[in-house]
Amino acid sequence: MTSPTLGRANDLGLSLQQQRQRAAFWFLAPMVVALFCVAAWPLLRTIWFSLTDTSMDNLYGGKFIGFDNYLRVQTLSNGTVRYRGTLVDPAWWNAVWNTIRFSVVSVTLETIIGLGIALVLNAEFKGRGLVRAAILIPWAIPTIVSAKMWAWMLNDQYGILNDIMMNLGLIDTKIAWTASNDTAMIAVLIVDVWKTAPFMALLCLAGLQMVPRDIYEAARIDGVHPVKVFWKITLPLIRPALMVAVIFRMLDALRIFDLVYVLTPNSAATKTMSVISRENLFEFNNFAYGSAQSTLLFAILAIFVSLYIWLGKVNLSGEGR
Amino acid sequence: MSFGYRGRAMRTAAVAAMLAVVSAPVMADEIFYVSGAVGNAVENFKTLVKPWEEATGHTVTMVPMPASTTDQFAQYRLWLAAGSADIDVYQTDVIWAPQLADSFVDLSEVAKDLAPTHFPSIIESQTVGGKLVALPIFTDAPALYYRTDLLEKYGVAVPKTWAELTTAAQTIQDGEKATNPDFWGFVWQGNSYEGLTCNALEWVKSHGGGQIVESDGTVSINNPNTIAALEQAKAWVGTISPGGVLAYQEEEARGVWQTGNAAFMRNWPYAYGLGNGDDSAVKGLFTVTTLPVGKEGDPSAATLGGWNVAVSKYSTKQEAAISLAMYLAGPEAQKQRAIAESNLPTIVSLYDDADIAAAQPIIPQWKDVFLNAVPRPSAPTLGKYAEVSSKFFNAVHATLSGNGSAADNLAALEADLNDLKGDAW
Numbered sequence: 147m148t149s150p151t152l153g154r155a156n157d158l159g160l161s162l163q164q165q166r167q168r169a170a171f172w173f174l175a176p177m178v179v180a181l182f183c184v185a186a187w188p189l190l191r192t193i194w195f196s197l198t199d200t201s202m203d204n205l206y207g208g209k210f211i212g213f214d215n216y217l218r219v220q221t222l223s224n225g226t227v228r229y230r231g232t233l234v235d236p237a238w239w240n241a242v243w244n245t246i247r248f249s250v251v252s253v254t255l256e257t258i259i260g261l262g263i264a265l266v267l268n269a270e271f272k273g274r275g276l277v278r279a280a281i282l283i284p285w286a287i288p289t290i291v292s293a294k295m296w297a298w299m300l301n302d303q304y305g306i307l308n309d310i311m312m313n314l315g316l317i318d319t320k321i322a323w324t325a326s327n328d329t330a331m332i333a334v335l336i337v338d339v340w341k342t343a344p345f346m347a348l349l350c351l352a353g354l355q356m357v358p359r360d361i362y363e364a365a366r367i368d369g370v371h372p373v374k375v376f377w378k379i380t381l382p383l384i385r386p387a388l389m390v391a392v393i394f395r396m397l398d399a400l401r402i403f404d405l406v407y408v409l410t411p412n413s414a415a416t417k418t419m420s421v422i423s424r425e426n427l428f429e430f431n432n433f434a435y436g437s438a439q440s441t442l443l444f445a446i447l448a449i450f451v452s453l454y455i456w457l458g459k460v461n462l463s464g465e466g467r
Numbered sequence: 468m469s470f471g472y473r474g475r476a477m478r479t480a481a482v483a484a485m486l487a488v489v490s491a492p493v494m495a496d497e498i499f500y501v502s503g504a505v506g507n508a509v510e511n512f513k514t515l516v517k518p519w520e521e522a523t524g525h526t527v528t529m530v531p532m533p534a535s536t537t538d539q540f541a542q543y544r545l546w547l548a549a550g551s552a553d554i555d556v557y558q559t560d561v562i563w564a565p566q567l568a569d570s571f572v573d574l575s576e577v578a579k580d581l582a583p584t585h586f587p588s589i590i591e592s593q594t595v596g597g598k599l600v601a602l603p604i605f606t607d608a609p610a611l612y613y614r615t616d617l618l619e620k621y622g623v624a625v626p627k628t629w630a631e632l633t634t635a636a637q638t639i640q641d642g643e644k645a646t647n648p649d650f651w652g653f654v655w656q657g658n659s660y661e662g663l664t665c666n667a668l669e670w671v672k673s674h675g676g677g678q679i680v681e682s683d684g685t686v687s688i689n690n691p692n693t694i695a696a697l698e699q700a701k702a703w704v705g706t707i708s709p710g711g712v713l714a715y716q717e718e719e720a721r722g723v724w725q726t727g728n729a730a731f732m733r734n735w736p737y738a739y740g741l742g743n744g745d746d747s748a749v750k751g752l753f754t755v756t757t758l759p760v761g762k763e764g765d766p767s768a769a770t771l772g773g774w775n776v777a778v779s780k781y782s783t784k785q786e787a788a789i790s791l792a793m794y795l796a797g798p799e800a801q802k803q804r805a806i807a808e809s810n811l812p813t814i815v816s817l818y819d820d821a822d823i824a825a826a827q828p829i830i831p832q833w834k835d836v837f838l839n840a841v842p843r844p845s846a847p848t849l850g851k852y853a854e855v856s857s858k859f860f861n862a863v864h865a866t867l868s869g870n871g872s873a874a875d876n877l878a879a880l881e882a883d884l885n886d887l888k889g890d891a892w
Binding site: 202203205301302303304319320321322324325326327410411412413414424425428429430431432 | 535537538540541542544545548566569649657658659660709710711712713714715719722723728850851853854857860861864865868869870
């Protein structure tokens with residue numbers, strides 16, 4: 147099979163390098179086509195929808211209206227000028243702020259807790275394999291199931307969390323975790339940290355196991371304090387792995403939808419960018435407006451990731467250090 | 468159970484096969500019926516459609532959805548926009564007809580004999596531009612549930628106004644808390660979803676504050692009566708109602724009530740039958756009355772609810788689907804629903820039915836309650852209703868949870884609704 151092909155390629159006067167490039171192209175082509183279909187095409191279509199006046203009743207009949215869904219100026223009959231569109235919509239900026247607050251707090255907590263767990267699991271002890279598997283359980287439970295489960299545990303009347311805290315005397319009245327605006331975000335954070343800290347632990351553990359043991363031995367012989375060992379040896383060496391783990395989590399956190407939607411639907415205190423764009427897309431029949439919000443969500447994610455990679459000098463190529 | 472089910476399926480299949488041989492070829496279709504599920508709706512539905520399945524040879528599979536109507540609506544809109552043929556028959560809320568009219572089959576021709584037996588106002592609510600979008604299967608109007616034993620114990624009269632309710636609930640709660648720390652005076656639906664629109668509309672309307680958007684399209688929500696109504700409701704949270712009521716939907720409120728932990732509850736008729744079930748702690752200890760009013764002499768306001776069946780125009784089995792819709796909206800199914808689930812019929816003559824009166828004595832009394840029911844402003848706001856309702860329940864929820872005063876939130880809501888309205892709805 148191969149020799150005639152090679153023969154023909156040679157006839158065309160291609161060098162080995164060119165042949166390899168050509169082969170690589172054909173091997174990559176299916177992947178590129180698949181990615182275009184499942185990622186690029188929906189994205190381009192969403193951007194297109196955001197520039198039209200499409201509604202759910204008529205998905206293919208939208209007219210091009212430029213950037214009106216983002217920002218438009220209206221002059222009312224009485225002469226007042228007002229601005230409309232997503233970019234001046236307080237509900238949208240509330241959602242952006244909620245999302246950022248959620249992402250920063252949850253990823254910070256998850257990184258600290260995850261790293262702590264990873265340090266413990268990295269030590270040699272009996273039954274380590276079992277504990278490593280057990281710690282992953284929260285992450286393996288589907289989000290909807292864990293959100294529902296926590297919704298019951300956080301329930302103000304029958305919830306076990308209130309019951310335990312009452313019995314311990316930590317609180318004197320039952321807290322309505324998901325109902326009150328002050329605690330709704332805390333409730334979402336508790337569930338998210340519980341669910342994703344194990345994932346961070348796993349990624350940190352992978353990083354920790356790359357650290358050569360002899361460095362620790364040398365430090366111990368020199369009598370370096372363990373805390374100093376952590377800051378001067380462990381942390382710098384696992385930093386690349388940690389940065390990649392944080393970027394994964396951050397991307398995930400910035401587009402959080404399912405947990406918020408199940409635990410605290412419609413609460414303005416927790417509504418995130420994904421939740422609000424879904425609401426406009428499907429519930430309010432503002433398909434184009436929701437598409438504009440989805441597009442902005444994509445833009446914010448893209449800007450964030452570029453900044454992070456640039457500022458953190460994260461090496462995603464996996465080559466060298 | 469599974470044997471019984473299989474046996475029934477086999478029998479149905481056999482009947483269908485026989486029919487196929489003797490009469491004109493009949494195709495046994497499997498119809499998918501989607502509906503929100505509260506209480507034991509799923510089990511009841513199987514019993515309800517059995518006679519239809521046996522008569523026609525078709526089968527029905529119920530696809531249960533979350534109880535929140537807001538969530539159901541978004542999902543249905545998604546399916547219908549995608550032209551999905553997976554669902555043949557939709558159970559639709561009374562407020563959805565104008566928003567989903569384009570995706571459903573016109574039933575006015577097939578139901579020309581059945582429709583006039585229903586309450587004309589309900590048929591009218593499901594008619595959009597001369598097209599009968601959905602057939603009513605039951606109507607809903609909430610009531611005030613109260614514990615007869617506790618009212619007697621504390622010598623409290625049945626409250627007529629919201630102020631009386633507040634005092635009565637406080638008295639009973641103060642007494643009961645001594646022995647039962649989980650006891651509350653009044654539970655209702657305060658989560659930010661469509662149900663809060665219903666609850667709040669009742670407070671507002673019974674205080675003379677209008678109905679959010681009037682039938683001529685004017686936004687009427689910002690007025691002193693509405694402010695008073697919302698301030699009063701806000702005072703309940705944390706005093707006679709648990710703080711968590713702001714996350715309650717129907718089922719959470721019923722949970723507190725049915726375990727015997729509340730003196731009063733605002734809920735729909737379905738809770739009546741379930742509250743008298745054998746596993747209920749309040750069986751035989753409660754009854755219902757009309758919702759309180761702002762001041763003595765005002766008419767009580769109960770939000771008109773109710774469910775309908777609509778046939779998707781994307782269904783590939785429309786004949787069978789229409790037949791099912793006709794059956795569910797017909798007298799036989801409505802009567803069974805009334806007896807088994809205390810759902811209010813929409814067929815006028817069933818209110819004089821002796822069997823229903825014997826099984827669910829509250830139903831005949833309900834006729835007057837719901838004849839005075841307030842519709843939500845879905846007719847004047849047309850396709851924008853979902854957004855109007857969402858803005859309203861968010862403003863109410865913010866007020867109740869202490870996030871801004873009623874006056875400020877309502878002023879902002881009025882501006883938002885007028886923006887949304889533009890030149891016309």
